[in-house]
Amino acid sequence: MLFKTSITYRKKTLLKLLIAIEKHEEEINQALYNDFKKPEFESYLTETYFVLSELKLTIKNINKWAKPKMVFPNLVNFPSTDFVYSEPYGKVLIIAPWNYPFHLALLPLVSAVAAGNQVVLKPSELTPATSKLISKIVGEVFEKNHVKVVEGGISETEKLLAQRWDYIFFTGSVAVGKIIAKAAAENLTPVTLELGGKNPCIIDETANLKLAAKRIVWGKFLNAGQTCIAPDYLLVHQKIKPQLIEYLKKEIALAYSGKIENSEDYPRIINEKNWKRLLDLLEGEKILFGGKSNPTDFYIEPTLVDEPKLNSKIMEGEIFGPILPIISYNSEKEIEKVVYNYEKSLALYMFTNNKIFAKNSILKYSFGNGCINDTLIQFANHRLPFGGVGHSGIGSYHGKKSFELFSHQKPIVKKATWLDITLRYAPYNGKLKILKRLTNWFS
Ligand code: NAD
Numbered sequence: 001m002l003f004k005t006s007i008t009y010r011k012k013t014l015l016k017l018l019i020a021i022e023k024h025e026e027e028i029n030q031a032l033y034n035d036f037k038k039p040e041f042e043s044y045l046t047e048t049y050f051v052l053s054e055l056k057l058t059i060k061n062i063n064k065w066a067k068p069k070m071v072f073p074n075l076v077n078f079p080s081t082d083f084v085y086s087e088p089y090g091k092v093l094i095i096a097p098w099n100y101p102f103h104l105a106l107l108p109l110v111s112a113v114a115a116g117n118q119v120v121l122k123p124s125e126l127t128p129a130t131s132k133l134i135s136k137i138v139g140e141v142f143e144k145n146h147v148k149v150v151e152g153g154i155s156e157t158e159k160l161l162a163q164r165w166d167y168i169f170f171t172g173s174v175a176v177g178k179i180i181a182k183a184a185a186e187n188l189t190p191v192t193l194e195l196g197g198k199n200p201c202i203i204d205e206t207a208n209l210k211l212a213a214k215r216i217v218w219g220k221f222l223n224a225g226q227t228c229i230a231p232d233y234l235l236v237h238q239k240i241k242p243q244l245i246e247y248l249k250k251e252i253a254l255a256y257s258g259k260i261e262n263s264e265d266y267p268r269i270i271n272e273k274n275w276k277r278l279l280d281l282l283e284g285e286k287i288l289f290g291g292k293s294n295p296t297d298f299y300i301e302p303t304l305v306d307e308p309k310l311n312s313k314i315m316e317g318e319i320f321g322p323i324l325p326i327i328s329y330n331s332e333k334e335i336e337k338v339v340y341n342y343e344k345s346l347a348l349y350m351f352t353n354n355k356i357f358a359k360n361s362i363l364k365y366s367f368g369n370g371c372i373n374d375t376l377i378q379f380a381n382h383r384l385p386f387g388g389v390g391h392s393g394i395g396s397y398h399g400k401k402s403f404e405l406f407s408h409q410k411p412i413v414k415k416a417t418w419l420d421i422t423l424r425y426a427p428y429n430g431k432l433k434i435l436k437r438l439t440n441w442f443s
Helices: 007-023 025-036 040-066 103-114 128-141 154-162 174-186 209-225 238-255 272-281 332-339 355-364 399-405 432-442
Strands: 069-071 080-088 091-095 118-122 147-149 167-171 191-194 200-203 233-237 286-289 303-306 323-329 345-351 367-372 407-415
Touching: 007 025, 007 040, 007 103, 007 128, 025 040, 025 128, 040 103, 040 209, 040 399, 091 103, 091 154, 103 118, 103 128, 103 167, 103 399, 118 154, 128 147, 154 174, 167 174, 174 191, 200 209, 200 332, 209 238, 209 323, 209 345, 233 238, 233 332, 238 286, 238 303, 238 323, 323 332, 332 355, 345 355, 399 407
Parallel strands: 091 118, 091 167, 118 147, 167 191, 200 233, 200 345, 233 323, 303 323, 345 367
Antiparallel strands: 069 080, 080 407, 286 303
């Protein structure tokens, strides 16, 4: 039986969730620290703050968003009043990754609940402390048959995928995204896939280099580079490359006070497997900065790599760690050659003061989302739909868009009975001319 909820009930439980998150904030920080030494500042900025602000926005607007929307009728339906109802899909499965384990599990949950769905949430097994805490918070706030957390890894997810769902929302890798899409297809279940990609960051000769370096270092090394929208590699105009590299080195030193491994502001790689994978990418590459590592807590220093080949391991797939390849270019054709070498990326960044170059690049390349003269911050505006395109994802969410995503938009025409225009009914003899004239006038 589906757990049906009124708007008042949804609002009440979302408010309860908000209070519970505020109450458990210290524990959330601790869990994230235990999982991969996430600094408290980043835990607030990139995890709890996002969820709290989405909750506040949703609670404030839920009545308005959930209300049937009246739209203009058209000639064929005249006289009528036309509405769009937001109907909950029903049973929603949310599968979350480890890199922002609190935020990426809870953000879709807020909207799925707001839209009236029953939810099963599967957090990542790679962040066990956060996963356990999510389960505790959800248990405190929601009725068991309304929202449930299933902890576990691949086998638990497979069991969940074998069931029938009305909607699946997945955030994770492209490879697992394909498994999810296949499982969903069995029951024609609609899916949102929030995936990854190889995000280019282009810096041309007109850019403010010092500022670009600061913003690139922030966007790349936040969360130790384990961010789906982090710049994956730099494409730098040859003329300004040496200067940019100097600025990048200075900014890394400034951010982590020169003692990166001891800095409280720099997290660790999630596990040994990923730590080894990342170090393996550095094999045979020319390191301009960094490269140090420590197996005891899976530390990898912010690392700059010079001119890797396009067919090298480091340029093969998404890096997802604190390693930044720097590739120079001389012409737009050379930028194209690199960008087109990959599937459509989740993000693309440009540092430039050349408005025409920026505009042309937005139009030329297909990518999920992006920024001009900054990194990552497109994620923060709930008015901007967030998602990928092609292999970087299907669908987008955040704010009102998320509410709509978790609702079937059900159109209803309420036809008047006081008038019945007979034009559409057979026999059609002699009516086509009138129909064409009318449709031409009113289209
Ligand atoms: P992942 O695909 O390995 O895991 C994601 C989820 O899928 C986890 O809950 C995991 O338990 C489950 N899973 C893993 N293997 C599975 C399998 N074989 N069958 C069924 N379920 C399985 O991803 P990850 O390592 O947790 O996260 C990193 C990836 O996620 C990166 O590629 C990154 O770009 C992407 N990502 C995307 C976004 C976005 O918003 N687009 C956000 C964060 C991360």
